[in-house]
Amino acid sequence: MRSRVELPWRRRLPAPAWALAAAVVLLLLALNFGALGAVFWRAEPGAAVFRPADWAALRFTLVQAALSALISVVLAIPVARALARRRFAGRRALVVLLGAPFILPTLVAVAGILAVFGRNGLVNQALAWAELPGFSIYGLQGVLLAHVFFNLPLATRLILQGWSRVPAEHLRLAASLGFGPAAMWRHIEGPMLRQVVPGALAVVFLICLTSFAVALTLGGGPRATTLELAIYQAFRFDFDLGRAALLALVQAALGIAALLALASFTLPAMAMTGLDRTAPPPPGGLARWVDVASITLVALFLLVPLGMVVLRGAPHLASLPAPVWAATLQSLKVAGLSVVLLALFTGALAMAALWSRWGQMLEGVGMSALLASPMVIGTGLFIIAFPLINPARLALPVTALVNAAMALPFALRAILPALRRAEADHARLSTSLGLGLGAHLRLVLWPRLRRPAGFALGLGAALSMGDLGVIVLFAQTGGETLPMQLHRLMGAYRTQDAAGAALLLLALSLAAFVVLERLIGGKEPHHAGT
Amino acid sequence: MRNPTLAAGLFAASMTATAFGTSAAQADDTPVLTVYTYDSFVSSWGPGPGITEAFEAICDCELNLVGAGDGAALLARLQLEGTRTEADVVLGLDTNLTARALETGLFAPHGIEADLDLPIAWDDPNFLPFDWGWFAFVHDRTRTPAPPANFRELIDSDLSVVIQDPRSSTPGLGLLMWVKAAYGDEAAEIWEGLAPRILTVTAGWSEAYGLFLDGEADLVLSYTTSPAYHLIAEDDDSKAAAPFEEGHYMQIEVAGIVAETDQPELARQFMAFMLTEDFQSVIPTTNWMYPAVTPQDGLPEGFETLHRPETSLLFSADEAAALRDTALDEWRDALAR
Numbered sequence: 001m002r003s004r005v006e007l008p009w010r011r012r013l014p015a016p017a018w019a020l021a022a023a024v025v026l027l028l029l030a031l032n033f034g035a036l037g038a039v040f041w042r043a044e045p046g047a048a049v050f051r052p053a054d055w056a057a058l059r060f061t062l063v064q065a066a067l068s069a070l071i072s073v074v075l076a077i078p079v080a081r082a083l084a085r086r087r088f089a090g091r092r093a094l095v096v097l098l099g100a101p102f103i104l105p106t107l108v109a110v111a112g113i114l115a116v117f118g119r120n121g122l123v124n125q126a127l128a129w130a131e132l133p134g135f136s137i138y139g140l141q142g143v144l145l146a147h148v149f150f151n152l153p154l155a156t157r158l159i160l161q162g163w164s165r166v167p168a169e170h171l172r173l174a175a176s177l178g179f180g181p182a183a184m185w186r187h188i189e190g191p192m193l194r195q196v197v198p199g200a201l202a203v204v205f206l207i208c209l210t211s212f213a214v215a216l217t218l219g220g221g222p223r224a225t226t227l228e229l230a231i232y233q234a235f236r237f238d239f240d241l242g243r244a245a246l247l248a249l250v251q252a253a254l255g256i257a258a259l260l261a262l263a264s265f266t267l268p269a270m271a272m273t274g275l276d277r278t279a280p281p282p283p284g285g286l287a288r289w290v291d292v293a294s295i296t297l298v299a300l301f302l303l304v305p306l307g308m309v310v311l312r313g314a315p316h317l318a319s320l321p322a323p324v325w326a327a328t329l330q331s332l333k334v335a336g337l338s339v340v341l342l343a344l345f346t347g348a349l350a351m352a353a354l355w356s357r358w359g360q361m362l363e364g365v366g367m368s369a370l371l372a373s374p375m376v377i378g379t380g381l382f383i384i385a386f387p388l389i390n391p392a393r394l395a396l397p398v399t400a401l402v403n404a405a406m407a408l409p410f411a412l413r414a415i416l417p418a419l420r421r422a423e424a425d426h427a428r429l430s431t432s433l434g435l436g437l438g439a440h441l442r443l444v445l446w447p448r449l450r451r452p453a454g455f456a457l458g459l460g461a462a463l464s465m466g467d468l469g470v471i472v473l474f475a476q477t478g479g480e481t482l483p484m485q486l487h488r489l490m491g492a493y494r495t496q497d498a499a500g501a502a503l504l505l506l507a508l509s510l511a512a513f514v515v516l517e518r519l520i521g522g523k524e525p526h527h528a529g530t
Numbered sequence: 531m532r533n534p535t536l537a538a539g540l541f542a543a544s545m546t547a548t549a550f551g552t553s554a555a556q557a558d559d560t561p562v563l564t565v566y567t568y569d570s571f572v573s574s575w576g577p578g579p580g581i582t583e584a585f586e587a588i589c590d591c592e593l594n595l596v597g598a599g600d601g602a603a604l605l606a607r608l609q610l611e612g613t614r615t616e617a618d619v620v621l622g623l624d625t626n627l628t629a630r631a632l633e634t635g636l637f638a639p640h641g642i643e644a645d646l647d648l649p650i651a652w653d654d655p656n657f658l659p660f661d662w663g664w665f666a667f668v669h670d671r672t673r674t675p676a677p678p679a680n681f682r683e684l685i686d687s688d689l690s691v692v693i694q695d696p697r698s699s700t701p702g703l704g705l706l707m708w709v710k711a712a713y714g715d716e717a718a719e720i721w722e723g724l725a726p727r728i729l730t731v732t733a734g735w736s737e738a739y740g741l742f743l744d745g746e747a748d749l750v751l752s753y754t755t756s757p758a759y760h761l762i763a764e765d766d767d768s769k770a771a772a773p774f775e776e777g778h779y780m781q782i783e784v785a786g787i788v789a790e791t792d793q794p795e796l797a798r799q800f801m802a803f804m805l806t807e808d809f810q811s812v813i814p815t816t817n818w819m820y821p822a823v824t825p826q827d828g829l830p831e832g833f834e835t836l837h838r839p840e841t842s843l844l845f846s847a848d849e850a851a852a853l854r855d856t857a858l859d860e861w862r863d864a865l866a867r
Contacts (some may be wrong), residue, residue, distance in 0.1 A: 014662050042610070053862065111740070112781060119690070119729070119747035138730045216695060217741075222729045223866045229733075233697040236602045239609050239630075323574040379610070485573075490736035492575035493759045493818070495743050 021352035035380025042244035065208035068147035076155035082291035084163035085282035105466035112305030162196035198262040327485035336399035338464035377395030394493025403464035411456035422448040454521020461512040572597035584808040621785035629851035638789040659786035661819040664778035666771035685723035708779030731778035759844035777841025
């Protein structure tokens with residue numbers, strides 16, 4: 001796909017699809033650069049300066065994001081391997097549940113984490129009972145713990161995809177050649193990981209780059225100031241838009257640098273053809289125990305905090321006040337619209353990336369939402385919209401649009417590899433059979449894209465439901481969405497109702513994910529893995 | 531109460547309310563008064579619903595309350611919108627923000643002679659208080675039976691405190707002013723002493739209060755009125771505010787008329803209504819603050835149990851504005867070590 005040679009089986013994108021893709025690209029560019037430009041334009045004239053405290057924020061942002069990415073991905077490798085090669089009852093449910101922390105709104109997740117690792121949490125209670133010294137979550141360790149909690153599931157999913165793309169034939173061949181673990185690593189696992197790990201590192205790094213509420217709360221104070229918090233301060237505390245925009249540029253530059261650095265390590269994803277036969281039985285012995293331990297530990301780490309959210313919320317679920325239900329409806333609307341937009345964006349960009357010469361560039365644009373500062377996007381859009389229309393009327397479309405743009409990088413990561421592989425495997429045959437574009441899409445590509453598409457749209461719906469909890473911001477921009485109402489309950493001292501609402505949000509996010517994944521992805525996976 | 535929100539609620543405001551509101555207004559020419567305020571004021575559990583009903587009963591107008599984050603976000607939003615703002619009245623700034631608000635040139639004098647029940651004299655021609663409170667460290671009597679009696683005792687204790695970030699939260703900024711008002715040039719030293727006691731700093735009030743209720747911290751920066759919520763709404767008398775000998779810094783929440791308003795009459799009517807019984811009697815048990823004018827029947831039962839500091843600390847708006855950046859640097863230097 002990197003080749004520029006005109007190949008006879010390479011299709012051309014019809015004009016309407018081109019127009020759609022171009023519109024999506026323009027919209028995304030407008031969203032990112034337009035918003036940033038608007039903030040600069042509206043800023044008071046005068047040089048915005050980078051203060052000494054900003055260097056500290058830059059350093060902390062870099063350190064926490066890099067460590068979060070590294071730890072998440074390193075831990076994800078054994079988990080993904082275990083999940084890829086073991087089959088056990090409840091595996092599919094476990095894979096779905098393990099994805100939950102990523103789609104969880106920040107507030108809910110932090111409550112769950114603290115219930116386990118906080119000063120008064122299960123771990124410290126157990127330590128006190130055993131008369132061992134307590135453990136403090138507040139500090140860099142807490143920030144990393146929370147970020148790993150959020151992103152380990154995502155990293156696991158991304159790496160699991162890599163594993164599931166290893167054709168069964170390779171594994172059978174390896175087994176018949178009598179490969180030991182070292183040979184497996186050298187010839188099969190290592191090269192595969194070099195294809196997926198840099199991408200996974202980049203995604204987690206970018207997500208953590210814009211973190212601020214989690215970093216501040218668990219970081220224990222102003223030493224845990226991230227760039228995003230500095231942007232927030234410039235806007236809210238100093239109303240210095242020039243500074244806010246400057247800091248946002250620095251933040252984006254950091255993200256781009258990380259992307260470029262990691263891209264240079266990445267092996268190009270080679271088409272590995274296979275017939276999707278069943279894989280040979282997984283190795284036993286020590287490997288088996290490593291796999292069991294990996295799955296058990298990660299399940300405990302991710303599911304116990306979720307269990308605490310359920311435990312605390314369940315008694316208050318039935319008695320939730322009426323405005324919470326109204327907000328639920330609003331959240332469903334936002335999520336619904338967001339999924340439609342996401343499907344449109346992903347479809348247009350993925351096809352254009354596949355069949356045009358600018359594939360890499362288009363993919364880059366699709367990923368760009370992760371580079372932008374949520375605070376600056378929000379402010380910039382407001383500056384653009386305000387003279388034209390009452391911003392409150394735009395709450396639903398704008399929230400849905402931004403949610404879709406923010407979920408787009410994950411959707412593209414899920415769809416594009418599958419699309420490229422399907423095209424590499426079947427394009428020649430399809431062309432030689434004289435299939436038109438419509439038939440090619442319907443008969444050849446769609447059956448192979450259903451599963452990743454279901455995953456991508458389910459993820460989009462869930463992220464939108466919690467308003468992409470990890471990157472705090474657009475939670476406030478909707479009409480009263482559920483996360484917003486949850487925040488208001490907490491702001492009105494109603495912690496018990498808030499616990500109930502948190503559980504409702506958790507359940508809805510998960511349900512949205514599962515329903516869409518099943519509905520679009522179909523019931524039975526045609527191939528193991530994601 | 532003080533708004534918890536992490537993000538400026540730029541597009542906030544209940545969409546449905548606004549959508550229906552404007553269409554209804556267009557249909558029968560009822561004038562609309564738009565009031566920007568903080569999120570927790572408009573929330574279903576805040577004063578918003580009761581106050582809207584009471585004002586619309588007398589004004590022959592429609593009251594459109596728009597939630598825009600917290601106090602600081604509110605001002606930032608107004609600055610973004612500038613003279614083209616839809617807002618007629620802004621409600622929910624505090625005295626740490628009014629100097630900056632006035633500097634924008636977006637506010638007009640309210641022209642109202644008011645008889646207020648505040649511990650201090652009030653003569654600001656531009657902003658009018660609607661409620662007030664004292665900042666305090668709230669504790670649980672069962673967990674912390676003997677709370678510290680001043681900042682130095684707190685420094686010497688082994689208690690853990692959770693506070694809010696002054697850069698993102700109005701109580702957080704209030705604490706900065708509290709320490710500055712009580713200790714002046716020694717403020718930096720106090721913050722250095724406090725640093726080990728501070729478990730963590732949250733972006734907003736609600737995260738901090740939530741951590742305290744979950745037992746993560748022994749004390750939380752909140753208000754002397756916070757225990758009233760637990761007493762009145764939950765029948766729980768275990769929460770109390772620790773009386774501090776230095777005195778307690780005040781938060782006075784104010785409203786102001788936007789100079790560019792197209793409804794000057796209605797705006798003034800609203801400001802006057804703000805100090806009447808119908809508005810003020812809603813405040814204590816929805817905003818959990820002291821009303822600016824005590825209602826005829828007095829405060830709700832339970833408020834008499836609250837600690838009323840003998841010394842009230844407060845900087846004038848200009849002093850607060852002048853001290854802000856130094857105080858923030860002292861705070862950050864001490865806590866970022």
